Amino acid sequence: MKNLPALKIIEELEKLFPEAKGELNSRNTYELCVAVILSAQSTDVSVNQVTPALFEAYPTLESLAKAELNDVESYIARLGLYRAKAKNIIGFAQVVIERFDGVIPSSMEDLTSLPGVGRKCANVIQGECFHLPSLAVDTHVSRIAKRLGLAYQKDSVAVIERKLKKKLPKEKWTKAHHQMIFFGRYLCQARKPRCYRCPFVEHCHEKNKNLIA
Structure with missing residues (x-):
C-alpha cells in the first residue's frame, strides 16, 4: 500500500473542510x-x-x-x-x-x-x-497522521509535530491543523470511523503496522 503525500492529503481535506477553524469561543x-x-x-x-x-x-x-x-x-x-x-x-x-x-x-x-x-x-x-505558523498535535491529528502513513504508530506527539512540519510548507501548518482536527472529529473518529465517506480509505493503515513515515 502506497502512502499519499502529505500535500495531497491536505488538498483533499481542503475540499472536505474549506472553512475549518478553531471552535473554542473567545473574544480576545x-x-x-x-x-x-x-x-x-x-x-x-x-x-x-x-x-x-x-x-x-x-x-x-x-x-x-x-x-x-x-x-x-x-x-x-x-x-x-x-x-x-x-x-x-x-x-x-x-x-x-x-x-x-x-x-x-x-x-x-x-x-x-x-x-x-x-x-x-x-x-x-x-x-x-x-497568526504565527503553528501545527498543534492533539489526539485527532495524531490519529490521522498514523492512519494515513504520515507517522509511525510509536511516534510521540513531538515527533509527529516535527514530521508534519517537515512534510508541509509552513504557510499551510495552521490550516492543516484545523482540517485534520475536523477530519478526525467528524469523519475519521477513533472508535467508529465513517470509512464509507473517506477519500483516503484505500491508503488507511489502521490495520497495517508497517507504516512508512
Whole structure:
C-alpha cells in the first residue's frame, strides 16, 4: 500500500473542510488562552459551555489573577480535571502579570513556561492569537497522521509535530491543523470511523503496522 503525500492529503481535506477553524469561543487573546488551557482532555463544546459565566466573573487577567481557587473551580466543575485547571488558569494569569507585565507572550519558550501551557496549547495560541505558523498535535491529528502513513504508530506527539512540519510548507501548518482536527472529529473518529465517506480509505493503515513515515 502506497502512502499519499502529505500535500495531497491536505488538498483533499481542503475540499472536505474549506472553512475549518478553531471552535473554542473567545473574544480576545486572554479568553482564548484560558479556553485552550481548559480544553485539555475536554471537548470544545464542554469548554464553550462554561466559559461565558467564567469570563463574566473574571473578564481580565487581573481579575483572574486575584480569584479564589474555590470560586474558579465552581465555574468549571463540569470539566474533567477541573481542580488542576482552575489552579492553572489562575497561575497563568498571575505569571503573565508578574513576568510579562500583563502582556501574553508569543514565543514557544515563553508560552510553555506558563502554568497549564504545554507545547500543544502553545501552538494553538501562536496560530490563533498571533497568526504565527503553528501545527498543534492533539489526539485527532495524531490519529490521522498514523492512519494515513504520515507517522509511525510509536511516534510521540513531538515527533509527529516535527514530521508534519517537515512534510508541509509552513504557510499551510495552521490550516492543516484545523482540517485534520475536523477530519478526525467528524469523519475519521477513533472508535467508529465513517470509512464509507473517506477519500483516503484505500491508503488507511489502521490495520497495517508497517507504516512508512
